[in-house]
Amino acid sequence: MNATFYVASTVAVLATLLVITRTQAVHALLYLVVSLLAVALVFYTLGAPFAAALEAIIYAGAIVVLFVFVVMVLNVGGDAARRERAWLAPGAWVGPGVLCAVLLAELLYTLYAGTPGTTGLHPVASRQVGAALFGPYVLAVELASMLLLAALVGAHHLGRREHLER
Amino acid sequence: MPVAHLPINHALLLASVLFVLGLLGVLVRRNVIFILVCIEIMLNAAGVAFVAAGSRWQQADGQIMFILILTLAAAEVAVGLALILQFYHRFASLDADAASDMEG
Numbered sequence: 001m002n003a004t005f006y007v008a009s010t011v012a013v014l015a016t017l018l019v020i021t022r023t024q025a026v027h028a029l030l031y032l033v034v035s036l037l038a039v040a041l042v043f044y045t046l047g048a049p050f051a052a053a054l055e056a057i058i059y060a061g062a063i064v065v066l067f068v069f070v071v072m073v074l075n076v077g078g079d080a081a082r083r084e085r086a087w088l089a090p091g092a093w094v095g096p097g098v099l100c101a102v103l104l105a106e107l108l109y110t111l112y113a114g115t116p117g118t119t120g121l122h123p124v125a126s127r128q129v130g131a132a133l134f135g136p137y138v139l140a141v142e143l144a145s146m147l148l149l150a151a152l153v154g155a156h157h158l159g160r161r162e163h164l165e166r
Numbered sequence: 167m168p169v170a171h172l173p174i175n176h177a178l179l180l181a182s183v184l185f186v187l188g189l190l191g192v193l194v195r196r197n198v199i200f201i202l203v204c205i206e207i208m209l210n211a212a213g214v215a216f217v218a219a220g221s222r223w224q225q226a227d228g229q230i231m232f233i234l235i236l237t238l239a240a241a242e243v244a245v246g247l248a249l250i251l252q253f254y255h256r257f258a259s260l261d262a263d264a265a266s267d268m269e270g
Contacts, residue, residue: 001169001170001171002170002171002172004170005170005172005176005177006176009176009180012180012184013180013183013184013187016184016187016188016207017187019191019203019204019207020187020188020190020191020194020195020200020204020207025197025199025200028200028203029203032203032206032207035207036210039184039210039214042177042180042214043214043217045169045170046169046170046177046217046218046221047169047170047221047224048217048220048221048228048229048232050229051213051217051229051232051233054232054233054236055210055213055236058236058240059206059210059236059239062240063206063239063240063243066243066244066247067199067202067203067243067247070199070247070250070251071199073251074250074251074254074260076199076260080197080260083261084197087195087196087197087261088194088195092194093194095193096190096193096194097190097194099193100186100187100189100190100193101186103186103189104182104183104186107182107185107186108179108182111175111178111179111182112175116173116174116175117173117174117222117223118171118172118173118174118222119170119171119172119173119174119177119218119221119222121169121171121224122169122224123169124220124221124224124225124226124228124229128226129226129229129230129233131226132226132227132230133226133230133233137230140230140234144233144234144237147237147238147241148237148240148241150241151240151241151242151244151245152244154244154245154248155244155245155247155248156248158245158248158249158251158252159248159251159252
């Protein structure tokens, strides 16, 4: 099972690398699906089957479908890809790349300074998650529902047709 | 169910690399759709860290935080994509620099 974790992590990192370097939005979204499914497998190997299912259903399913819909509506095709390629000159990568490499080095330094534990001695079953979700965390669930309602109203308001005409 | 027994460092390493890749994407890309995608990648990386920590201490709290992050990501993507549609209709472009001027 350890090998599964390492293979899935490698796939996730490579797919994410391809997501941020693609010029065609649709290709990037397809690689994003691969990356999210690989992360779902990582969750499964870490003993979190419920999180793995949610990752596959909501992230790789619902959220990416929303992105695909918008790319379809906007119909960004060949022209946009050519412009993207012009924006993605190698020079544009140097500054942010160096800064991000420094950040990653710092993160790794702090990671390896501590004493590591071992993951996944026992899986955390979805029953346990559900009991905690509607026990001590019930207020957080209510707040999440408020957040979703606010997002629904906000998206509806921003997407109105007469609003677009101006 | 078989489960991987691995140092938590390796799972956190995956989370760090995914987060930094997302950050790099936000910094480098100019297309607003890609910026939103990269923010999703960063949120997902935070979720990986939470699930790994929950797995380390065999508590459900890590997965609950992941569910809350998922809710946040869904809400954020709904509003973000509505904004992108507005953006495209107003500027006829997905270049984030097209909206560098503030009006009223």
